[in-house]
Amino acid sequence: MKKLLKAYKTEINPTQQQKQKIHKTIGVCRYVYNFYIAHNKEIYEKEKRFVSGMDFSKWLNNDFIPNNPEYKWIKDVGSKAVKQSIMNAEQAFKRFFDGKSKFPRFKKKKNQNVKAYFPKNNKTDWTVERHRVKIPTLGFVRLKEKGYIPTNKKVTSGTISYKAGRYYVSLLVDEDTKVLNNNTNEGIGIDLGVKYFAVVSNIDKPFKNINKTKKVKDLGKKLKREQRKLSRKYESLKIKNKKEGGKATRQNIQKQVAKVQKLHNTLTNIRDNYINQVVNKIVKTKPSYITIEDLNVSGMMKNRHLARAIAQQKFYQFKTKLQSKCVLNGIELRIVDRFYPSSKMCSKCGTIDKTLNLSDRIYICKECGCVIDRDKNASINLANAKTYKIA
Secondary structure (H helix, E strand, O other), X not given: OEEEEEEEEEEEEOOHHHHHHHHHHHHHXXXXXXXXXXXXXXXXXXXXXXXXXXXXXXXXXXXXXXXOHHHHHHHHOOHHHHXXXXXXXXXXXXXXXXXXXXXXXXXXXXXXXXXXXXXXXOOOOOOEOOOEEEEOOXXXXXXXXXXXXXXXXXXXXXXXXXXOOEEEEEEEEEEEEOOOOOOOOOOEXXXXXXXXXXXXXXXXXXXXXXXXXXXXXXXXXXXXXXXXXXXXXXXXXXXXXXXXXXXXXXXXXXXXXXXXXXXXXXXXXXXXXXXXXXXXXXXXXXXXXXXXXOOOHHHHOOOOOOHHHHHHHOHHHHHHHHHHHHHXXXXXXXXXXOOOOOXXXXXXXXXXXXXXXXXXXXXXXXXXXXXXXXXXXXXXXHHOOOOOEEO
16 A cells, blocks of 8 residues: 555536635635736846745735735635745746746636635545535535545645636545556557657557547637637727727627637547546556656747647646556656657667658668568667666
């Protein structure tokens, strides 16, 4: 048995009063997150120093709000939810300073990428029953998926999010998980790509690119149409504002925004579900180890012809979910350096063909005469790689 923190995410069905509290908390958290970024930017330009999240929280509660009564609404929601949003912004700054990400960006209301954090304040908080969960400050909220979250485990914290008209709860559960270790001695290699999502060394049929299916293509075309409609509505609003002196209302813009968000959400769910299916099928082959390549995704995205196709594949998410499954199933996940010549090396004799181009889909070895699919050859080379690091 192994102690693990496991995350569960499911849709909830809050009452109208609970929805108002959720929206209020999310709105305040978004505002404070943006306020911290703007305040830090201003202080750095004037005094060349960085304000930590803890110092900003003290200044906000002890200095700014008392001296500016019009901002008292910040304290109308849970203090810990507000503090967590500040800590999230501080973490974004730290990632920027470490060179792991770009400068923190402001969170837009229409993007709905803000979550409300609800810590466990007392023993009864985050009590999970089959059909409902008790959330701090909200009380019991009904679950749409009954019996998914375990009722006899300890919940440490949780967050609530709102996306495309739906409400979700994410719980962090501390549970004893039995790590399986009934794997074979055979290791496998996985080559990720754009033509096929993944080619596995011990599976004959490659995993298709879900973004090339008719359903996803049709949804993509529909999304483009709805986005054009939304753009035209914004343009017509600008024209009306000029004619009426800025008094024109948004009319049906919000309805159109909701349509676009729902289509984005549908496409995201399709891709996420497909990644889960691929990971499960790979893990069910029970390999002793899995080898993947450390792809330079940010570098690949600079190619404007492939950027969208690469972004839709969600390679990082695949790696994260595969790593999680490997931990639960006792599988060693190996990461090979991005400069490892997996595609240019012959899987039979080890000869490296430096003249191989991206357009060459069949690998033909000039030394031993081996003829093999380029991606299959790469997956076999990854499985046989001797230099790697453990994820």
